Amino acid sequence: MEYNFDEIINREGTACVKYDFKKKQYGSEDILPMWVADMDFKTPDFIIDAIKKRAEHPVLGYSFHPDSFYESVMAWLQKRHGWTVAKEWLRFSPGIVPALNMCVRALTSPGDKIIVQPPVYFPFFSAISENQRIIVENPLLLKNRRFYMDYNNLEQIIDDKVKMIFLCSPHNPGGMVWSKEELIKLAVICQRHNILILSDEIHSDLVFNPYKHIPMALISDLVAQCTITCIAPSKTFNTAGLFTSVLIIPDETLRLKYTVQLEKLHIGWGNIFGTIAFEAAYKYGELWLEQLLDYLKNNIDFVIDYCKTYIPKIKVMKPEATYLLWLDFSVFGIEDDKLRDILLNDAKLDLSHGPIFGTGGMGFQRMNIACPRSILAEAMNRLNKVFGK
Ligand SMILES: Cc1ncc(COP(=O)(O)O)c(C=O)c1O
Secondary structure, eight states, X not given: OOOOTTOOOOOTTSOOIIIIIHHHHHTOXXXXXXXXXXXXXXXXXXXXXXXXXXXXXXOOOOOOOOHHHHHHXXXXXXXHHOOOOOGGGEEEESSHHHHHHHHHHHHSOTTOEEEEOSSOOTHHHHHHHTTTOEEEEOOOEEETTEEXXXXXXXXXXXXXXXXXXXXXXXXXXXXXXXXXXXXXXXXXXHHHTTOEEEEEOTTTTOBOTTOOXXXXXXXXXXXXXXXXXXXXXXXXXXXXXXXXXXXXXXXXHHHHHHHHXXXXXXXXXXXXXXXXXXXXXXXXXXXXXXXXXXXXXXXXXXXXXXXXXXXXXXXXXXXXXXXXXXXXXXXXXXXXXXXXXXXXXXXXXXXXXXXXXXXXXXXXXXXXXXXXXXHHHHXXXXXXXXXXX
16 A cells, blocks of 8 residues: 655644644744644554544543553564563553653652753753753764764763663654664663663654664663663654553563552553554554655655755754754854744744754754655745755
């Protein structure tokens, strides 16, 4: 079956954050939103059909996660990432950002230090600071348009108060797929200092050939024991509104602590449609995903070629994974708030503002390219009018 990613779907009037919510804020109808990380493609038919089928039953009372829910993700991890996980390692979370917050609360104490490697997905920062823990930054190093982890600096900033590190793997906003060597180096340091690794692997299925995602917990059994991995089908299959994700916690003590947190909040059962969609995605998603990856890769190449030809001053970091492009506007020398004004008011584009990703984000903007090519072409034309040669 051939899926049509060129089809334009009107999302307006669905209370969606990307179009409807933002429109209220802009006070303007004509801004193209290329920011929040969901896709403008149809959620695949096998997910919609599974939801419809369940909706035919007239009772929507409390439901739990059946064995088939867990088995679907176990089979997926085995097939896609060569990772054999035991069913008892799996725990539900209503979204990954809530999971990050719960893990911080369950596995560290107020006043503890947690390391982040900016520029990085910005809810990492609030998950630490809003839970009264202390953010310690190990900024990524930018070399030849790729980010690298700074192991020397990491060793220097670690002290007895550091209890956890947040890893974004693959990385948002840079799109790096961390190599085995990179992960091993990080894991060795974390083990030496007894630091838990909270590995957010939500983008791990959106990896482009020839790159290969390696789950941090696969580095070794010892590393698995100090790693909590967060995954979800929500980015991959465009089901972010269903808030259904899973944590993989091989260590029993850590798992118990997390479970207590989940139960305290009474959010462990999830919702019926999230459960149904999750299972359908992991059971039937492979063919759709392969076609999606092709389309996204072509979208990325389209932007890179477009910039080379028409807007060479904007430098694009070529992602190894996911649909977020990290664009370097620094050569224009425009102060960040002014740059945002120009993008919104002159180019009529809403990108994710670089500085919100923390240190290293200044002068950058993140662009979501998971949309039909015709919309992407419109966005690039708008950029060209304002920033072109
Ligand atoms: C790295 C990363 N983690 C988590 C999320 C959001 O996850 P959720 O919607 O499940 O909270 C995103 C969304 O963009 C993300 O990029």
